[in-house]
Amino acid sequence: MRRRPHDAPRSSAPRSSAPRPPDAPDRSRRRRRALSLSTREAIWAYVFLLLPLAFYAFLRIYPAIQSFDLSLHRWHVDPAQRTFLGLAYYRELIGDPKLHRALTNTLLYAAIVVPSQLVLGLGIAVLLQSVRRLRPLFRAIYFSPYVTPAAAVAWVWGWMYSVNFGVFNTALIAWSDFVTRLGLAWLSIPPQAFLSDPKQALPSVAAVVVWQQLGFQVVIFLAGLQGVPRMFYDAAAIDGANAFQRFRFVTLPLLNPVMVFSVIISTIATLQLFDQVVNINFTDQGGPLNATLTIALYMYQLAFSRFQIGYASAVTVLLFVLILTVTLIQLRLLQRRVEY
Amino acid sequence: MRRSLVVLALILGASVGFQAFAQKTTITYWQYAYDTRVQAMTELIQQFEQANPDITVKQETFPYNAYQQQVAASLPAGQGADVVQLYYGWLDTWLRSGYVEALPSQYFDAAALDSEFIPMVEAAKRNGQYYGLPTAVRSLALFYNKDMFKAAGIDGPPATWDQFVQDAKALTKRTGSRFTQEGFGIAPNGQGHNLLREVLIRQFGGQPYSADGSTVTYDSEAGLKAFEFYTGLVTKDQVAVLNFVPGDNGYRDGFIQLQNIAMIVDGSFAIGSVKAGAKFDWGVAELPTLANGVKSDFGSFWMNGLTPNAFKDPAKLEAASKFLKFVTSPDAMKLWLNVVGELPARASLVDDPTLASDPVYGPFIKSLAYSHATQFVDESAQRQVFMDAVNRVILENQAPAASWAQAAKEEQAILDKAKSQ
Structure with a gap:
């Protein structure tokens, strides 16, 4: 993390060890009091931080450790009857084809969702930035899917994707009729299966996720854009930079921290993808033929419809390791130092 | 002085009386939320509490899709149901993790149950012991x-x-x-x-x-x-x-x-x-x-089973067993049929000719004779x-x-x- 300039003197202030001149007792007392005030402030800050910290430790960190413990045991309601299995579940994970599918799918979701959100989110934010009128309205419209419950979104999209009733296929049929009448039948597109096709199902769900979370990205990028000082653009313009060059050499580098944040947040959200997948194909969650299955959903199914809590915990630990690794790699690769 | 003693004695007496009154056993019943099922069970609980003033039954319900999740999360913490409804096909899964116990032999006789219930109900049996009984069956x-x-x-x-x-x-x-x-x-x-x-x-x-x-x-x-x-x-x-x-x-x-x-x-x-x-x-x-x-x-059914919670104290076990017997009695089944529309699970009721000739229930009742319940x-x-x-x-x-x-x-x-x- 970059250190803010005004932090520097305070934290690195050298403690004076030189003997005090006898004629300045007032000043030294004042100085000591100033120090102790800041210390006292810090102590109070820690006290206030301690409460949420304890809460966090109890509700997040302790269960996380516990789930690792559970992953080493065969599950039973009565703790005394939980048999220790060591790493047996982890060995089972390695040979579990359904887990492999869930893992590939999850990474595939991330590969589709994260770049799409970055490009679209930034693009829309830049366009919105240049719009003078109705900007708050546009912002609200783009943000509204984000505040809609995932279950409701998935349900509506499930109908839109419906082979026999959905609006997409209705549009495709209308289009095909139109171009056929114009004598351009080769332009027509047949109705698609979308969620019912094992090949199309994952991209179809990914599109819903992108659509739903785009608003969040737009707002983040808008805030980032507003933080770019006007004078850099002016200076670049005086140097003869055109609009693209200004975007490429001013906006992009200065937005780097925002982009890193956006990529990491959307990656974590996508690796945990669950709500949309569960609700969009309710009769065959994660289907058809595991085409949309994610790690989080597989874990849920194992734990709560098959009661294999131990094995599900092992999957959770795997998901944790995966997210941690991906995030660390992203931090390494993306966070370049930018000199202003 | 004497008057205040009398008041004191009255207060003491009343509190002792209340205490005796409060010696009630409370058991918790869980099923998934479905309007008619909840309504039928509410009526059954009222009847049961009237007949057994020393027992209180608390009914709690959860959406079907969150039901197993609730069970999975609550029972290990020692919370939740004493008597629980579960789909017969889940029995093995629940049994492996200890969520459901065999019906206690001091209150339930497996041989008698074999003859009282239709054969399909034996899908609730493992190693000669019943792990639950249905109020109704379906085909x-x-x-x-x-x-x-x-x-x-x-x-x-x-x-x-x-x-x-x-x-x-x-x-x-x-x-x-x-x-x-x-x-x-x-x-x-x-x-x-x-x-x-x-x-x-x-x-x-x-x-x-x-x-x-x-x-x-x-x-x-x-x-x-x-x-x-x-x-x-x-x-x-x-x-x-x-x-x-x-x-x-x-x-x-x-x-x-x-x-x-x-x-x-x-x-x-x-x-x-x-x-x-x-x-x-x-x-x-x-x-x-x-x-x-x-x-x-x-054929399939939802059965009422006992969780480890019910076995924690003998009074509770007795109350829970009594309640389980009540909700699987012929009268309860008739009520369930009328309110929910599910078929009775007792042999004596299935053979009722008026039921078999009903235009809606008839086809289902007739098919019970040749129904198979998969041992999932x-x-x-x-x-x-x-x-x-x-x-x-x-x-x-x-x-x-x-x-x-x-x-x-x-x-x-x-x-x-x-x-x-």
């Missing part, structure tokens, strides 16, 4: 839209599967490549996998599993024919499409609300929803047969195997024989794994 039958049948010039419900396919073809409508009306609301995830497993395989002359339930035996010529018939409804006869109506119970919504599905195979538990929601003339018929006339049906070891995984088998054929154009053989292999692996645990 499958054919629901059909009489108005659509009339419009298509069909007299009555199909008696054979050949007739069924013919009728379904007449009742299917398309515009271009899209279906606007389905002759048959296919639902592999709904009752479809049960229809295939316990009805079609047996009617085609096969057996789904070995007698002890440990081996898959449907990977046979008869089994394959059954599978080809079922998937053929989509691929060959084209009277159905997967996910015609999106949603959790799309096939039922299409039949009841949207009226774009002419026939569905559904359980007796759907009677209530159809009665309440259908704004058209409808009927119920026993499931069709093949030319050989072999009848078969899938991991119901959701086993259901998934069948759904995937159907999907491979319909969505990926795989040859039925290959897909069916793969399903048999996958399910055998599930059975083997359960056995080893």
Whole structure:
């Protein structure tokens, strides 16, 4: 993390060890009091931080450790009857084809969702930035899917994707009729299966996720854009930079921290993808033929419809390791130092 | 002084009295939230509490989709239900993790239960002990839209599967490549996998599993024919499409609300929803047969079991056992039938001729005599195997024989794994 300039003197202030001149007792007392005030402030800050910290430790960190413990045991309601299995579940994970599918799918979701959100989110934010009128309205419209419950979104999209009733296929049929009448039948597109096709199902769900979370990205990028000082653009313009060059050499580098944040947040959200997948194909969650299955959903199914809590915990630990690794790699690769 | 002593004595006396009064045993009952089921159970609890003033029963319900999750999370913490309703197919899964205990022998006699309940209920038995008892059982039958049948010039419900396919073809409508009306609301995830497993395989002359339930035996010529018939409804006869109506119970919504599905195979538990929601003339018929006339049906039930919580103190166990007996008594079953529409589980009630002649309940009651309840070891995984088998054929154009053989292999692996645990 970059250190803010005004932090520097305070934290690195050298403690004076030189003997005090006898004629300045007032000043030294004042100085000591100033120090102790800041210390006292810090102590109070820690006290206030301690409460949420304890809460966090109890509700997040302790269960996380516990789930690792559970992953080493065969599950039973009565703790005394939980048999220790060591790493047996982890060995089972390695040979579990359904887990492999869930893992590939999850990474595939991330590969589709994260770049799409970055490009679209930034693009829309830049366009919105240049719009003078109705900007708050546009912002609200783009943000509204984000505040809609995932279950409701998935349900509506499930109908839109419906082979026999959905609006997409209705549009495709209308289009095909139109171009056929114009004598351009080769332009027509047949109705698609979308969620019912094992090949199309994952991209179809990914599109819903992108659509739903785009608003969040737009707002983040808008805030980032507003933080770019006007004078850099002016200076670049005086140097003869055109609009693209200004975007490429001013906006992009200065937005780097925002982009890193956006990529990491959307990656974590996508690796945990669950709500949309569960609700969009309710009769065959994660289907058809595991085409949309994610790690989080597989874990849920194992734990709560098959009661294999131990094995599900092992999957959770795997998901944790995966997210941690991906995030660390992203931090390494993306966070370049930018000199202003 | 004396007066204040009297007051003190009165207060003491009253508090002792209250304490005696408060020596009530409270038990908690869990089931999933479904209006008529909750209503029926509320009435039963009132009756039970009147007859047993020293016992209080607290009913708690959860949405169906969160039900097992609640159970999984609460019981390990020592919270939640003493008496719990569970689908019979979950028994092995619950048993392996210790969520349900055998009914205590001091209150329940397994041999007597064998004769009092219909044979299907033995699916709640493991190693000679019952792990729960049902208030009601359910079987499958054919629901059909009489108005659509009339419009298509069909007299009555199909008696054979050949007739069924013919009728379904007449009742299917398309515009271009899209279906606007389905002759048959296919639902592999709904009752479809049960229809295939316990009805079609047996009617085609096969057996789904070995007698002890440990081996898959449907990977046979008869089994394959059954599978080809079922998937053929989509691929060959084209009277159905997967996910015609999106949603959790799309096939039922299409039949009841949207009226774009002419026939569905559904359980007796759907009677209530159809009665309440259908704004058209409808009927119920026993499931069709093949030319050989072999009848078969899938029976299932939700059973009331005891969790480890109920065994924590003897008074609680006695109260919970008493309550379990009450909700599975003949009177409770009659109430359940009237309020929920589910069939009684006691042999004495099933033989009642007035019930068998009822136009709606009749077909279900009659089929109980030839119903089979699958001995699931991991119901959701086993259901998934069948759904995937159907999907491979319909969505990926795989040859039925290959897909069916793969399903048999996958399910055998599930059975083997359960056995080893």
